[in-house]
Amino acid sequence: MARIGLRQLRHSYLPNPKSEADWALKQIDIDWSDGGAYALLGPSGCGKTTLLNLISGLLQPTEGRILFDDVDVTAMPPDQRNIAQVFQFPVVYDTMTVYENLAFPLRNRGVADAEIDSRVREIAEMLDLTATLERRAAGLTADGKQKISLGRGLVRPDVNVIMFDEPLTVIDPHLKWLLRSKLKELHQKVRTTMIYVTHDQTEALTFADQVVVMQEGVVVQVGTPVELFERPQHTFVGHFIGSPGMNLLPAELREGAAWFDGQRIDTAKAPGSAEPGAKIEIGVRPEFVSLDDSGLPAEIVKVSDAGRYRIVETRCGATRVNLLVGEGIPVPADHAFLRFDPEHTQVYADGWIVN
Amino acid sequence: MTLELKGVSKRVGSEVHIYETSLALAESGFNILLGSTLAGKTSLMQLMAGLEHPASGEIWFDGRNVTGVSVQQRNVSMVHQQFINYPNLSVFENIASPLRVARLPSQEITSRVERVAELLRLSPMLKRKPAELSGGQQQRTALARALVKDSDLVLLDEPLANLDFKLREELRDELPRLFADRGCTVVYATTEPAEALLLGGHTATLYEGRVTQFGETSRIYRAPKDLVSARVFSDPPINTAAVERQGDSIVLNDRVRWPANGLAMPDGPYTVGIRPHHLTPRAAGPNAVQVSGQVQVTELSGSESIIHFDLQGLSWVSQSHGIHPHQVGDDATFYIDTQHCLYFDPDEALVA
Amino acid sequence: MAVRTTNQKAWLFVLPVFLLVAFNALIPLMTVVNYSVQETFGDNVFFWEGLRWYQQVLHSERFHDALLRQLAFSFIILAIEVPLGIFIALRMPRKGPWVSVCLVLMALPLLIPWNVVGAMWNIFALPDIGLLGRAINGLGIDYNYTQEPLAAWFTVVLMDVWHWTSLVALLCYAGLCAIPDAYYQAAKIDGAKPWAVFRYIQLPKLKRVLTIAILLRFMDSFMIYTEVVTLTGGGPGNATTFLSIDLVKIALGQFDLGPAAAMSLIYFLITLLVCWVFYTLMMRNEAD
Numbered sequence: 001m002a003r004i005g006l007r008q009l010r011h012s013y014l015p016n017p018k019s020e021a022d023w024a025l026k027q028i029d030i031d032w033s034d035g036g037a038y039a040l041l042g043p044s045g046c047g048k049t050t051l052l053n054l055i056s057g058l059l060q061p062t063e064g065r066i067l068f069d070d071v072d073v074t075a076m077p078p079d080q081r082n083i084a085q086v087f088q089f090p091v092v093y094d095t096m097t098v099y100e101n102l103a104f105p106l107r108n109r110g111v112a113d114a115e116i117d118s119r120v121r122e123i124a125e126m127l128d129l130t131a132t133l134e135r136r137a138a139g140l141t142a143d144g145k146q147k148i149s150l151g152r153g154l155v156r157p158d159v160n161v162i163m164f165d166e167p168l169t170v171i172d173p174h175l176k177w178l179l180r181s182k183l184k185e186l187h188q189k190v191r192t193t194m195i196y197v198t199h200d201q202t203e204a205l206t207f208a209d210q211v212v213v214m215q216e217g218v219v220v221q222v223g224t225p226v227e228l229f230e231r232p233q234h235t236f237v238g239h240f241i242g243s244p245g246m247n248l249l250p251a252e253l254r255e256g257a258a259w260f261d262g263q264r265i266d267t268a269k270a271p272g273s274a275e276p277g278a279k280i281e282i283g284v285r286p287e288f289v290s291l292d293d294s295g296l297p298a299e300i301v302k303v304s305d306a307g308r309y310r311i312v313e314t315r316c317g318a319t320r321v322n323l324l325v326g327e328g329i330p331v332p333a334d335h336a337f338l339r340f341d342p343e344h345t346q347v348y349a350d351g352w353i354v355n
Numbered sequence: 356m357t358l359e360l361k362g363v364s365k366r367v368g369s370e371v372h373i374y375e376t377s378l379a380l381a382e383s384g385f386n387i388l389l390g391s392t393l394a395g396k397t398s399l400m401q402l403m404a405g406l407e408h409p410a411s412g413e414i415w416f417d418g419r420n421v422t423g424v425s426v427q428q429r430n431v432s433m434v435h436q437q438f439i440n441y442p443n444l445s446v447f448e449n450i451a452s453p454l455r456v457a458r459l460p461s462q463e464i465t466s467r468v469e470r471v472a473e474l475l476r477l478s479p480m481l482k483r484k485p486a487e488l489s490g491g492q493q494q495r496t497a498l499a500r501a502l503v504k505d506s507d508l509v510l511l512d513e514p515l516a517n518l519d520f521k522l523r524e525e526l527r528d529e530l531p532r533l534f535a536d537r538g539c540t541v542v543y544a545t546t547e548p549a550e551a552l553l554l555g556g557h558t559a560t561l562y563e564g565r566v567t568q569f570g571e572t573s574r575i576y577r578a579p580k581d582l583v584s585a586r587v588f589s590d591p592p593i594n595t596a597a598v599e600r601q602g603d604s605i606v607l608n609d610r611v612r613w614p615a616n617g618l619a620m621p622d623g624p625y626t627v628g629i630r631p632h633h634l635t636p637r638a639a640g641p642n643a644v645q646v647s648g649q650v651q652v653t654e655l656s657g658s659e660s661i662i663h664f665d666l667q668g669l670s671w672v673s674q675s676h677g678i679h680p681h682q683v684g685d686d687a688t689f690y691i692d693t694q695h696c697l698y699f700d701p702d703e704a705l706v707a
Numbered sequence: 708m709a710v711r712t713t714n715q716k717a718w719l720f721v722l723p724v725f726l727l728v729a730f731n732a733l734i735p736l737m738t739v740v741n742y743s744v745q746e747t748f749g750d751n752v753f754f755w756e757g758l759r760w761y762q763q764v765l766h767s768e769r770f771h772d773a774l775l776r777q778l779a780f781s782f783i784i785l786a787i788e789v790p791l792g793i794f795i796a797l798r799m800p801r802k803g804p805w806v807s808v809c810l811v812l813m814a815l816p817l818l819i820p821w822n823v824v825g826a827m828w829n830i831f832a833l834p835d836i837g838l839l840g841r842a843i844n845g846l847g848i849d850y851n852y853t854q855e856p857l858a859a860w861f862t863v864v865l866m867d868v869w870h871w872t873s874l875v876a877l878l879c880y881a882g883l884c885a886i887p888d889a890y891y892q893a894a895k896i897d898g899a900k901p902w903a904v905f906r907y908i909q910l911p912k913l914k915r916v917l918t919i920a921i922l923l924r925f926m927d928s929f930m931i932y933t934e935v936v937t938l939t940g941g942g943p944g945n946a947t948t949f950l951s952i953d954l955v956k957i958a959l960g961q962f963d964l965g966p967a968a969a970m971s972l973i974y975f976l977i978t979l980l981v982c983w984v985f986y987t988l989m990m991r992n993e994a995d
Contacts, residue, residue: 043522058892077895078896079895079896079898085892087892087893089887091890093911094911104897104899105896105897105898108897152897173546174592177591180654199519206654226678240521242658245521287658287676305552305576307548327695
């Protein structure tokens with residue numbers, strides 16, 4: 001187990017990066033504490049897998065350093081970093097039994113047979129693989145194979161960090177659910193530092209204590225799931241996290257308040273002032289918009305039933321505003337008034353939150 | 356245009372892939388096939404398309420028996436989970452390909468392709484090759500090809516499964532609008548209950564080669580015919596427990612009781628099904644009944660809590676708005692919203 | 708109205724292939740079967756002989772020797788070409804400009820007609836004027852493939868290895884390229900040494916490709932004819948007279964059509980049998 005530090009880390013896949021666009025990963029400085037659960041979240045091509053491969057040592061950074069417990073590991077190959085990784089597509093050694101698969105990393109490191117046996121059985125028990133230990137790994141289902149790849153990381157008592165690269169992609173939803181909570185349970189039990197890469201917000205938010213949201217090679221926000229949900233620092237985070245994402249309304253700043261369509265909107269903090277010419281937006285999540293007898297007039301466009309709640313799509317003038325309405329609460333047919341919860345309504349200037 | 360399956364089944368060797376199925380699909384809105392991998396969704400679609408021939412039964416389309424009519428002679432489009440496009444053709448030619456096969460005049464091809472491209476926001480990419488597009492755009496191209504053809508039957512086999520979460524959300528929102536008012540029957544296969552709900556229309560729940568229920572999506576979500584259908588249509592999984600009706604009460608584990616007013620079922624043993632969002636850390640109303648158990652796993656997303664707990668040997672899940680930071684190992688209290696409980700008889704059929 | 712209009716036109720497209728296969732394989736094969744149970748002295752006069760030719764062939768020492776030589780040859784070249792092919796494939800670059808250079812170089816021997824290969828090696832290995840022959844003799848080793856059986860075998864094997872190892876290597880190369888990077892990365896992380904990577908990742912993933920390579924190489928080497936005839940003519944003596952060469956000697960040299968027909972059918976069945984055994988053995992573990 002280890003603390004992980006990334007110092008001015010940059011990476012480019014080109015030999016001589018010149019313009020800003022040549023960098024797959026633009027300057028990253030992060031400190032992760034020992035035993036935490038972290039997630040890297042972002043759309044495809046945002047640089048999250050690049051970052052993961054830099055930490056595991058499968059890639060060498062163009063610039064910057066990587067520290068494990070203050071030891072510089074930047075130049076070390078993956079096997080010396082004592083890390084484990086679970087890939088998108090399950091990797092198992094087909095010809096070996098499940099037992100042999102789990103024992104493999106220990107055998108490679110010359111661990112005594114008796115110790116191998118006890119470790120393998122302990123980990124198999126934890127992963128509910130005991131019954132399949134003698135079976136050939138090739139015959140298992142995708143979730144079983146994914147558990148084996150995880151197990152190969154867990155058997156090593158000295159492992160610094162376990163990394164997951166979209167590990168649930170090929171798993172059926174019903175099993176995805178089980179494996180996801182199994183991962184969470186394991187982390188709560190073994191307390192190894194874990195880093196989880198995904199484009200799926202549910203996986204990231206439920207797994208991690210702290211989520212790093214990335215876009216185009218840049219870290220947009222680092223925060224707990226609650227922080228990301230309640231106070232997105234950037235409209236991208238507001239949009240990317242939450243389903244549907246945050247509503248954004250074009251606004252202007254006047255008299256120390258934000259105004260939308262001639263109406264004054266109460267916000268969490270008085271917005272003060274912004275750079276002249278900046279694009280001002282009001283951001284409020286669908287969870288914090290409700291139907292009311294008065295307020296912002298809106299036209300109801302569409303109501304979709306999501307089971308637990310309904311997603312109501314409305315239009316305030318030309319702006320689309322979504323809101324969530326709980327079971328059993330009636331939704332008017334065409335016109336309604338909307339109320340924004342001021343505590344959870346933010347103002348953004350050129351994408352960034354205004355304090 | 357209506358598609359109807361009459362006692363259709365499919366066997367491969369000695370293995371039954373689809374048990375005898377009768378189904379009359381809805382003409383408007385989506386027809387969703389919901390089930391896990393290998394439940395038979397793709398097999399059923401292949402039968403509908405005419406790619407496979409049924410072992411028994413008949414397939415009728417628009418009042419005509421089309422059993423045995425080859426796929427080339429039916430007006431069918433299909434979109435797959437993998438992004439399938441012609442790699443060496445431009446986006447324009449990819450979309451135009453079914454029209455070229457139909458030998459339409461080139462002016463009409465151009466105008467139809469442009470119209471569909473506009474609809475799917477592909478207009479700026481018409482000259483590019485599929486490999487130069489993002490995953491979302493590649494799948495849009497495949498969808499455009501299905502749309503441009505004006506098919507009578509459009510089959511969408513998990514078309515969003517390989518897309519990023521946010522792209523999936525976006526395209527899921529657009530899909531029903533794209534196919535509205537086109538006069539074609541649309542069939543959509545998915546493994547995800549949430550996706551089925553949001554797409555609306557009608558849903559058929561599939562389990563191990565059988566269609567367990569078919570009906571209006573939000574109706575069968577709330578009134579699953581049997582326990583299997585309820586399980587297929589629940590994510591997170593539905594909580595179940597053996598209960599007994601004793602006179603005016605429902606009794607769970609000898610200790611928890613709640614009134615059975617208005618439930619039309621005689622005394623005896625039942626299985627209760629409670630969806631995770633009807634089992635919450637705070638009482639949802641006056642009908643809430645308290646249970647407690649030991650917390651096993653807590654998953655807190657920014658806006659909701661998913662708590663797994665052990666209720667005297669049963670693994671139950673609670674899903675609720677807000678953050679409820681229980682510690683693992685704690686004893687915690689949850690409230691069952693008894694108004695939304697489902698009751699199944701010993702044959703697993705819904706009784707109330 | 709039950710319209711069963713399954714497209715029947717498809718059969719029309721398959722018809723030419725049927726005719727071709729019949730013309731190509733079935734008719735000649737039936738002719739051979741016909742010959743193998745009769746005796747003929749020409750003029751289309753035939754006498755029924757039943758299984759006599761089969762018995763004669765199966766009991767003939769000449770047949771046994773030729774079969775043994777043939778089996779030994781196949782075994783030797785498989786034992787050399789398969790490991791060598793895998794080794795070369797492992798050493799070939801996966802990306803960069805050298806890939807195409809390598810591929811072209813490897814493909815070259817495969818593009819040369821078989822009789823030309825034989826003729827090339829015939830000259831190449833001549834002890835007096837051939838580069839190879841002179842070089843070996845220059846090392847002080849007495850080498851003359853037209854005189855000594857061992858030297859003849861050495862030359863024939865060397866020629867086949869030169870001609871066909873690239874096929875095995877190219878097939879394996881394709882198989883190796885199909886292994887996802889994640890496997891190598893996982894192995895690195897698990898601390899696997901290069902040998903373990905080969906043993907537990909590359910070799911298992913190559914299994915299907917290797918099965919095909921071994922089958923192809925076995926069938927080809929078991930039926931080898933042109934190159935050996937051009938190189939040694941089956942000599943010295945009968946040292947490199949394989950089944951195929953012997954068969955031609957009997958059929959066209961001695962014009963014993965009946966025994967030759969029986970022999971070719973036995974030959975055919977042996978090839979089929981060995982291939983089947985190979986295939987079943989290699990695919991046995993696939994199921995579980």
